Amino acid sequence: MEDVLRPLLVIGGSLAITLSVGWAVDRLLQRTDARHAETPLWGLLRRCRLPLQVTVCSALLRGSYDKTHARVVREHGSGIAQLLALVLIAATAWLAVRVSAAVVESSYRRYAASAHDPARVRRVRTQVTLIQRVVTAIVGVVAASAMLLTFPAMRTVGTSMLASAGILGIVAGVAAQSTLGNLFAGLQIAFGDMVRIGDTVVVDGEWGTVEEITLTFLSVRTWDERRITMPVSYFTGKPFENWSRGGAQKTGAVVFHLDHSAPVAEMRVRLGEIVRKSPAWDGRDWSLAVTDTTPSTMVVRALVTARDADDAWTVRCEVREQMITWLREHHPYALPRITTATIQPPLPAADSEDRLTRFGGDLHKDGTHPRQN
Known part of the structure; x- marks a missing residue:
């Protein structure tokens, strides 16, 4: 019992x-x-x-x-x-x-x-995320080492492991050069304020938002909801665009190729009406000007401001769509025209026979007329 x-x-x-x-x-x-x-x-x-x-x-x-x-x-x-x-x-x-x-x-x-600055909040968020990952990695390594030391065999070989630690360190450093480079690059990103979680970036021609930053890789969510994963060392060794650094406000441009007779002054008035009705416009500024000319067209550029990259894309699409619709309905002559030469249709078979009769005979097999010989 x-x-x-x-x-x-x-x-x-x-x-x-x-x-x-x-x-x-x-x-x-x-x-x-x-x-x-x-x-x-x-x-x-x-x-x-x-x-x-x-x-x-x-x-x-x-x-x-x-x-x-x-x-x-x-x-x-x-x-x-x-x-x-x-x-x-x-x-x-x-x-x-x-x-x-x-x-x-x-x-x-x-x-x-x-805090009242969204950029600083994203910076702190990136830093605390990486700090937490570092702490987790350190605790995991210490715990794994302590668990290994509970085995008598591991304690027995401890002296020989320490004796060869220098050689193993050199070998491990060479073998893990890329991993260590990404590790230090992650710390540099976290405390160097190069890129933060939530920033809008352009990498390798892809536009997206930084979704996750770890000690070794960085994930970017594109506008069509794809995820681009790349090593963090990319951001310390190559140039990239950070649209959120220094503020999220953006200026978007819409370019029109129009005929030289386009009513630029009326287009400027119409642009003001469009942006004032757009919820994506932040109310800061807008403008329209002729920026270039060609022998057949002129280039008209409209500039609009927005709170961030998403709103800038939205207001650009609205301006482009509504301005083209307005030109087509009220000033169709302003749209570029392409003039082509009229091609003469082939002669009917009867007309061909009359021509042969007028020439006085049939053509030779090589296509020449008897009078040409």
């Missing part, structure tokens, strides 16, 4: 203590969050309840499993101890990642709530 009760008491007691600790911590965080609603940290820390419970339970079992005096413990004590140690290390790493994520996200939310 004692062999049955001891394991039940140890395991049941550990579970009871774990549930009690999890419930108490959750209630404490809930009350603190209600008193300090302006700080989102306490509410975010409630997400750590599950990894906290796993950590507490594995720690309690790791310290009391040998008190059960069970047969399986006596026969496989070392294996059970190592398994519980691995679970404890993994749970602790899980808890550390959750806590760091809550702290980073809380800092970003507080800054975003008080």
Whole structure:
């Protein structure tokens, strides 16, 4: 009976203590969050309840499993101890990642709530995202190293591993040159303010919005909802267009090729009417001018401003469509015309025979007329 009760008491007691600790911590965080609603940290820390419970339970079992005096413990004590140690290390790493994520996200939310510059908010968002990824990577490496050191064989070869660390470091540095380059490029992007999450960029002729930045790659969502994934080292080694740097406002251009008789003054008045009715126009500026001429046409350029690249595209399409419709309906002569020469139709068969008769005979087989010889 004692062999049955001891394991039940140890395991049941550990579970009871774990549930009690999890419930108490959750209630404490809930009350603190209600008193300090302006700080989102306490509410975010409630997400750590599950990894906290796993950590507490594995720690309690790791310290009391040998008190059960069970047969399986006596026969496989070392294996059970190592398994519980691995679970404890993994749970602790899980808890550390959750806590760091809550702290980073809380800092970003507080800054975003008080900031008034969208560009700076995107910059901070990019930085905290990469910081969180760095913390996760460091915690993962430390946890994996600690788990490996629980194996006696790994502790035995530890001295030889340290002795050859210099050679291995050189080999690993050469082999992982591209990966390390992307890693440092990611940190340079995060703290150099080159590109941020939410920026509108043009890379390799593709226009899109930066959707995700990691330590090794960057994802751009194009206007047609495709995703372009490229290494972050691309943005530190090649030129690219960042339409959001220095502000998201844009100036869009619409070019018309028209006849020289086009009514430019009336077009200017019509452009003002179009942009004033467009919700995509930000109200800053618009203009229309003749920018070039050719022997057959003249080039008229309309400029309109917008809040961002999306609105600039929208207002450009509206101006182009409505201006062409207005010209076609009220000034069709202003549209470019193409003049072509009229081709004479071939002569009927009867006319061909009359011509042969007038020439006095049939043509030779080579197509020449007898009079030509």
